Amino acid sequence: MKKTTLANGETVEFECLSCAITSGEMEPDGGTIVETEFFHAHQDVAYPIQGLVILASKRHVKCLDELTDEELLDYQRLLVKIRKAQREVLGIEYVYYFYNEDTTHHFHTWMVPRYEWMYKFGRSIESVRPVLLHARNEMYTAENLEDVRAAISSLTKALNKE
Ligand SMILES: [Zn+2]
Numbered sequence: 160m161k162k163t164t165l166a167n168g169e170t171v172e173f174e175c176l177s178c179a180i181t182s183g184e185m186e187p188d189g190g191t192i193v194e195t196e197f198f199h200a201h202q203d204v205a206y207p208i209q210g211l212v213i214l215a216s217k218r219h220v221k222c223l224d225e226l227t228d229e230e231l232l233d234y235q236r237l238l239v240k241i242r243k244a245q246r247e248v249l250g251i252e253y254v255y256y257f258y259n260e261d262t263t264h265h266f267h268t269w270m271v272p273r274y275e276w277m278y279k280f281g282r283s284i285e286s287v288r289p290v291l292l293h294a295r296n297e298m299y300t301a302e303n304l305e306d307v308r309a310a311i312s313s314l315t316k317a318l319n320k321e
Contacts, residue, residue, distance in 0.1 A: 175219060
C-alpha cells in the first residue's frame with residue numbers, strides 16, 4: 160500500500176494510484192476531464208502546466224500490448240479527441256507524449272503541451288524532466304493554478320458536449 164496526502168490534508172492509502180483515480184475512489188485535483196468505458200483523463204496539478212493531460216486505462220495493465228483491440232481503439236480515439244481539444248480550445252500547437260511501462264502504477268500517457276518557455280530546457284525528450292520539475296517547483300503559484308484550473312475546465316467542457 161502507498162500513502163499520499165491530498166491537497167486538503169487528508170491522507171489516503173491505495174495499491175495503485177491509477178486504479179484509485181480511474182475507479183473514482185480518489186478524485187484527482189482538478190477533477191475528471193473526460194472518461195470512456197476504458198479510459199480516464201485528468202491533470203496532475205502538482206505539475207501546473209496549462210492543458211497537460213494524463214490519459215490512463217481503467218484496467219490495471221502496464222504495457223501497450225496488454226490492451227485489447229477494443230481498448231486500443233478507444234485509446235486512439237480519445238487521445239486524438241483530447242489532442243484536438245488542446246488545439247482548438249487552448250491553442251496548443253505541439254504536444255509531447257510519453258508513457259513508461261515500468262511504472263509504479265499502471266498504463267497512463269502524459270500529454271505535455273509544448274510552450275515557448277520550455278525551449279530553454281532544450282528540445283525533445285531530454286527536456287521533459289527539467290520542464291516538469293520547473294513547473295512543479297517554480298510555477299505552483301496561486302495565479303498560475305487559477306490559469307491551470309481554467310484550462311482544465313475549458314477542456315472538460317469541450318470534451319463533454321453533445
Ligand atoms: Zn492500477
